[in-house]
Amino acid sequence: MNFKLxxxxxxxxxxxxxxxxxxxxxxxSIREAENIISASNEYIDFVKLGFGTSAxxxxxxxxxxxxxxxxxxxxxxxxxxxxxxxxxxxxxxLKLLDKYQIDTVEVSDGSMSMKHxxxxxxxxxxxxxxxxxxxxxxxDASIVLSSDKWIAMxxxxxxxxxxxxxxxxxxxxxVGIYNSNGTVDTNLIDKLLSKIPQAxxxxxxxxKTQQVWFIKQYxxxxxxGNIAPNEIIPLETLRLGLRGDTFFNFLPENLKEMKLTNx
Amino acid sequence: MNFKLxxxxxxxxxxxxxxxxxxxxxxxSIREAENIISASNEYIDFVKLGFGTSAxxxxxxxxxxxxxxxxxxxxxxxxxxxxxxxxxxxxxxLKLLDKYQIDTVEVSDGSMSMKHxxxxxxxxxxxxxxxxxxxxxxxDASIVLSSDKWIAMxxxxxxxxxxxxxxxxxxxxxVGIYNSNGTVDTNLIDKLLSKIPQAxxxxxxxxKTQQVWFIKQYxxxxxxGNIAPNEIIPLETLRLGLRGDTFFNFLPENLKEMKLTNx
Amino acid sequence: MNFKLxxxxxxxxxxxxxxxxxxxxxxxSIREAENIISASNEYIDFVKLGFGTSAxxxxxxxxxxxxxxxxxxxxxxxxxxxxxxxxxxxxxxLKLLDKYQIDTVEVSDGSMSMKHxxxxxxxxxxxxxxxxxxxxxxxDASIVLSSDKWIAMxxxxxxxxxxxxxxxxxxxxxVGIYNSNGTVDTNLIDKLLSKIPQAxxxxxxxxKTQQVWFIKQYxxxxxxGNIAPNEIIPLETLRLGLRGDTFFNFLPENLKEMKLTNx
Numbered sequence: 118m119n120f121k122l123x124x125x126x127x128x129x130x131x132x133x134x135x136x137x138x139x140x141x142x143x144x145x146s147i148r149e150a151e152n153i154i155s156a157s158n159e160y161i162d163f164v165k166l167g168f169g170t171s172a173x174x175x176x177x178x179x180x181x182x183x184x185x186x187x188x189x190x191x192x193x194x195x196x197x198x199x200x201x202x203x204x205x206x207x208x209x210x211l212k213l214l215d216k217y218q219i220d221t222v223e224v225s226d227g228s229m230s231m232k233h234x235x236x237x238x239x240x241x242x243x244x245x246x247x248x249x250x251x252x253x254x255x256x257d258a259s260i261v262l263s264s265d266k267w268i269a270m271x272x273x274x275x276x277x278x279x280x281x282x283x284x285x286x287x288x289x290x291x292v293g294i295y296n297s298n299g300t301v302d303t304n305l306i307d308k309l310l311s312k313i314p315q316a317x318x319x320x321x322x323x324x325k326t327q328q329v330w331f332i333k334q335y336x337x338x339x340x341x342g343n344i345a346p347n348e349i350i351p352l353e354t355l356r357l358g359l360r361g362d363t364f365f366n367f368l369p370e371n372l373k374e375m376k377l378t379n380x
Numbered sequence: 381m382n383f384k385l386x387x388x389x390x391x392x393x394x395x396x397x398x399x400x401x402x403x404x405x406x407x408x409s410i411r412e413a414e415n416i417i418s419a420s421n422e423y424i425d426f427v428k429l430g431f432g433t434s435a436x437x438x439x440x441x442x443x444x445x446x447x448x449x450x451x452x453x454x455x456x457x458x459x460x461x462x463x464x465x466x467x468x469x470x471x472x473x474l475k476l477l478d479k480y481q482i483d484t485v486e487v488s489d490g491s492m493s494m495k496h497x498x499x500x501x502x503x504x505x506x507x508x509x510x511x512x513x514x515x516x517x518x519x520d521a522s523i524v525l526s527s528d529k530w531i532a533m534x535x536x537x538x539x540x541x542x543x544x545x546x547x548x549x550x551x552x553x554x555v556g557i558y559n560s561n562g563t564v565d566t567n568l569i570d571k572l573l574s575k576i577p578q579a580x581x582x583x584x585x586x587x588k589t590q591q592v593w594f595i596k597q598y599x600x601x602x603x604x605g606n607i608a609p610n611e612i613i614p615l616e617t618l619r620l621g622l623r624g625d626t627f628f629n630f631l632p633e634n635l636k637e638m639k640l641t642n643x
Numbered sequence: 644m645n646f647k648l649x650x651x652x653x654x655x656x657x658x659x660x661x662x663x664x665x666x667x668x669x670x671x672s673i674r675e676a677e678n679i680i681s682a683s684n685e686y687i688d689f690v691k692l693g694f695g696t697s698a699x700x701x702x703x704x705x706x707x708x709x710x711x712x713x714x715x716x717x718x719x720x721x722x723x724x725x726x727x728x729x730x731x732x733x734x735x736x737l738k739l740l741d742k743y744q745i746d747t748v749e750v751s752d753g754s755m756s757m758k759h760x761x762x763x764x765x766x767x768x769x770x771x772x773x774x775x776x777x778x779x780x781x782x783d784a785s786i787v788l789s790s791d792k793w794i795a796m797x798x799x800x801x802x803x804x805x806x807x808x809x810x811x812x813x814x815x816x817x818v819g820i821y822n823s824n825g826t827v828d829t830n831l832i833d834k835l836l837s838k839i840p841q842a843x844x845x846x847x848x849x850x851k852t853q854q855v856w857f858i859k860q861y862x863x864x865x866x867x868g869n870i871a872p873n874e875i876i877p878l879e880t881l882r883l884g885l886r887g888d889t890f891f892n893f894l895p896e897n898l899k900e901m902k903l904t905n906x
Contacts, residue, residue, distance in 0.1 A: 119435055120476060123467060144876025146682035148411075148674075156409035156437050169885020170876050172645055174682050196887055203890075203898055204649060213646060228887040229901040350407025350433050359432020361459055361491040364466075372466055375492040382698055383739060386730060411674075419672035419700050613670025613696050622695020622726055624754040635729055638755040 118357075125357050126337035126367050131159060131188055135316045136338030136356070137281070139163035140349060141323070144170045147180050149346070154187045157349040161189050163250075163342070165223070168196040181217055193217075195225025195252050198239075203229050207239065214247070224274075225252035227285055233270060237277040244278025250319070251277075254285030254293035264308035271313050282313065283342060286321035294320065301330050315339065328355055329362045337367065381620075388620050389600035389630050394422060394451055398579045399601030399619070400544070402426035403612060404586070407433045410443050412609070417450045420612040424452050426513075426605070428486070431459040444480055456480075458488025458515050461502075466492050470502065477510070488515035490548055496533060500540040507541025513582070514540075517548030517556035527571035534576050545576065546605060549584035557583065564593050578602065591618055592625045600630065644883075651883050652863035652893050657685060657714055661842045662864030662882070663807070665689035666875060667849070670696045673706050675872070680713045683875040687715050689776075689868070691749070694722040707743055719743075721751025721778050724765075729755050733765065740773070751778035753811055759796060763803040770804025776845070777803075780811030780819035790834035797839050808839065809868060812847035820846065827856050841865065854878055855888045863893065 118125065128136050142150070142164050153161070164184050171177050171193050184191040193214075201210035214222060224239050236251070243249050251274045253267060262270075271282050285293035294302055309318065319340040322328045325348070331339045337356040344352055354360040358367040365376045381388065391399055405413070405427050416424070427447050434440050434456050447454040456477075464473035477485060487502050499514070506512050514537045516530060525533075534545050548556035557565055572581065582603035585591045588611070594602045600619040607615055617623040621630040628639045644651065654662050668676070668690050679687070690710050697703050697719050710717040719740075727736035740748060750765050762777070769775050777800045779793060788796075797808050811819035820828055835844065845866040848854045851874070857865045863882040870878055880886040884893040891902045 119437075119440055120479075122435070122463065122469075143873060144682055146678040148678050148681065152409040152411050155411065155439065156407055158438065160436070167877070168887065169880040169883065172648070172885055173686070173879045173883065174645075174876050175684065176681065177645055196885065196890065200648065200885055200890070203894065203901055206648075216646075228890040228903070230903055231901065347406060350437050351430070353436045354432040357432065357436065359435055359459065359463055361431065364459065364463070364491040368466065375466055375494065377491070377493055382700075382703055383742075385698070385726065385732075415672040415674050418674065418702065419670055421701065423699070610669060613700050614693070616699045617695040620695065620699065622698055622722065624694065624722055627722065627726070627729075627754040631729065638729055638757065640754070640756055 124368050124372070125359075128338065128356065131162065133162055135340065137162040137319055137340040137342075138344055138349065138352060139165060139283075139319055139340075139342030140346060141165055141167050141343045142170070142180075142346065143167045144174045145180070145346065147176050147183055150180050150183050153346045153349060154183070154189070157353070158187050158189070160349055160353045161187075163221070164189050164191045165342075166191065166193050168194040169200060170194065171197060171217075178217060181219065185218075190221040190248060192219060192221040192223050192250065195223040196228050198222070198224060199226065199228050199231075202231070202239070220246075221248045221250070223250045223252060223283070224279070225283075225285075227252060227254075233273065237273055240274055240277040240279050244280075249279050250281040250283055251279040252283040252285050264305050267305065267309055268312045271309070271318075275313075275317065280317075281340070282318050284309070284318055284320045286323060286327070286343060295327065299324055299326065301327060303334075310335075325351070325355075325362075328352055332356055332363055333366060387631050387635070388622075391601065391619065394425065396425055398603065400425040400582055400603040400605075401607055401612065401615060402428060402546075402582055402603075402605030403609060404428055404430045404606045405433070405443075405609065406430045407437045408443070408609065410439050410446055413443050413446050416609045416612060417446070417452070420616070421450050421452070423612055423616045424450075426484070427452050427454045428605075429454065429456050431457040432463060433457070434460060434480075441480060444482065448481075453484040453511060455482060455484040455486050455513065458486040459491050461485070461487060462489065462491050462494075465494070465502070483509075484511045484513070486513045486515060486546070487542070488546075488548075490515060490517070496536065500536055503537055503540040503542050507543075512542050513544040513546055514542040515546040515548050527568050530568065530572055531575045534572070534581075538576075538580065544603070545581045547572070547581055547583045549586060549590070549606060558590065562587055562589065564590060566597075573598075588614070588618075588625075591615055595619055595626055596629060650894050650898070651885075654864065654882065657688065659688055661866065663688040663845055663866040663868075664870055664875065664878060665691060665809075665845055665866075665868030666872060667691050667693045667869045668696070668706075668872065669693045670700045671706070671872065673702050673709055676706050676709050679872045679875060680709070680715070683879070684713050684715070686875055686879045687713075689747070690715050690717045691868075692717065692719050694720040695726060696720065697723060697743075704743060707745065711744075716747040716774060718745060718747040718749050718776065721749040722754050724748070724750060725752065725754050725757075728757070728765070746772075747774045747776070749776045749778060749809070750805070751809075751811075753778060753780075759799065763799055766800055766803040766805050770806075775805050776807040776809055777805040778809040778811050790831050793831065793835055794838045797835070797844075801839075801843065806843075807866070808844050810835070810844055810846050812849060812853070812869060821853065825850055825852065827853060829860075836861075851877070851881075851888075854881055858882055858889055859892060
């Protein structure tokens with residue numbers, strides 16, 4: 118905060134253990150990466166170099182270094198991990214991580230099917246010397262998982278060494294934890310949180326309505342991901358109650374008289 | 381214009397009294413602010429640091445200075461004004477404006493309810509030594525104001541010292557002067573303009589269809605706001621008839637033979 | 644590619660004759676143009692300075708030079724060509740091209756009606772010493788052309804000297820080759836390709852679903868246009884099968900066992 122105001126929710130400083138924000142970089146130039154760092158570095162915990170963009174964007178190693186120097190954990194999109202796995206080239210993926218000097222890695226099975234034991238063995242192997250995020254929930258809208266299945270998988274992945282479970286929504290925000298129209302599957306999420314600690318789950322929430330829903334439901338320090346670069350600052354204002362949608366959420370009762378209907 | 385063409389609507393130079401464009405900055409870095417200034421400065425009259433983003437973005441004072449040096453009036457989003465008011469801290473808001481050396485200010489009641497006399501007293505107080513814009517119309521879609529009510533409020537706010545009345549649409553463009561599907565409430569707008577001079581109203585028009593509607597209806601020099609940074613130049617082409625949607629709008633009759641149906 | 648992977652479709656290097664990508668610049672600053680060049684230059688064949696933006700954006704000549712130095716063919720949006728033609732000022736348009744030192748030009752009739760012979764005569768004139776792209780299909784959703792009409796026009800425009808036929812979709816992607824809801828008019832496209840070589844047509848495909856459709860249907864090296872600057876790298880990952888949507892498209896049969904339903 119640039120100045121003090123009362124009744125603003127507390128946020129941890131980096132490195133944080135809750136209230137994490139993961140930003141999706143779909144191919145920024147180095148200078149654009151510097152721009153978002155200069156405006157919003159303290160609010161960025163992770164940057165994902167989305168899907169296979171790290172394979173094609175120019176200057177990727179310098180960009181990775183730029184993020185790392187700003188104390189941002191940067192990792193390659195899970196789709197790239199899968200592109201190596203589907204080609205039976207997992208050991209080459211490890212070499213790539215070494216070459217790029219990346220200590221954070223996502224394990225996912227959103228673009229291909231994979232036995233869950235196999236997925237967990239990748240998590241186990243990678244978590245020996247890296248910070249592992251693992252993504253749960255298929256990218257394919259036709260695959261519906263029961264909440265028990267979600268929970269069982271989440272527990273096994275934590276056990277295997279995953280530090281953060283990413284609840285899949287895809288860039289468009291209409292699969293996994295969301296219904297096809299982008300609204301949240303509240304029933305599913307309640308069940309997940311009855312068994313898994315909130316701090317362990319990072320919810321992909323590319324749409325503002327989804328961010329608002331999670332903040333109203335689970336507070337300022339819910340973990341949110343797939344945030345577009347130009348939505349980092351707006352998201353932070355939502356977390357702090359400095360935007361219409363969450364304006365009254367963190368105020369004490371005696372200041373709520375002026376609340377609007379439906380707020 | 382980089383070159384001359386006949387039948388292009390006249391536009392005033394800055395500082396303008398009509399044909400104003402207000403840009404929404406949701407958390408740009410200083411370098412991004414410089415970018416839009418370098419490409420489109422002559423078309424930007426106001427920059428709003430949207431909602432509470434000025435409280436969280438890094439380098440906000442240098443950014444304010446950057447805009448001001450380019451002869452752009454910069455102001456803090458009305459939601460921040462309200463965040464101080466709801467906490468009974470209006471005098472601290474005045475101190476913040478002084479600290480930031482900001483001479484332009486928005487008075488609004490879009491996120492909280494406020495007696496209209498109270499709103500007008502803020503306008504009166506602030507307009508003593510600042511340029512005041514006041515926003516009319518609630519952010520809450522469930523509140524429908526009659527056109528008489530809109531007009532009465534507008535007249536009182538002008539009387540209190542407001543220089544520009546902002547007709548609320550929110551960032552998403554589906555409340556206030558717009559129906560919930562984003563189309564314009566034409567009946568309401570006709571009535572407003574029967575009583576209030578067009579130059580005094582700045583219409584929030586984040587969506588291109590809305591911008592086109594206002595330009596076709598009220599000409600190139602209608603005041604428009606909540607324009608995204610990457611839509612400043614496209615909006616200017618709409619105003620000048622250099623885009624398909626308004627291509628024939630400013631041409632003389634004898635050049636309209638080639639008009640397409642529905643244009 | 645920053646590293647080697649098997650089963651990635653081959654792409655020509657610039658200057659390419661197929662797999663072209665045309666980017667829509669709606670008013671970028673010079674520094675923003677530099678940014679996209681630094682991140683993705685090898686994937687950009689054409690930049691269109693959309694509609695009349697070149698008339699209003701500051702620093703346009705320096706920006707044109709910036710693109711040209713990066714071996715990108717840059718041209719002014721067809722709407723500007725039409726803005727001169729509708730005013731009977733074609734010879735002034737030629738002077739503007741000379742002044743801007745632009746060797747690439749778009750001939751279109753998307754914003755005004757024009758006899759097809761007249762359009763072809765402009766193509767003929769301009770193709771004497773310039774690279775001509777000509778756009779087929781009206782911007783007006785109410786005008787429906789039969790596929791025979793599309794083909795006849797395309798053939799005549801090639802004959803007149805057009806090097807690339809642009810299949811119109813407008814920025815919003817819901818007219819011309821698309822239905823009003825943005826889905827592709829597959830029947831029309833099949834018919835066009837039965838007569839016109841694929842390498843000669845550049846499909847405007849601003850929406851990701853459209854890009855995916857063309858790549859799945861016609862391969863990695865289909866020509867695509869009206870790509871937003873922040874979608875250049877994502878599009879390249881679609882072409883290469885490094886994104887979920889096209890993940891299995893270029894893999895050999897024996898690696899497709901892990902395919903998801905609906906993929």
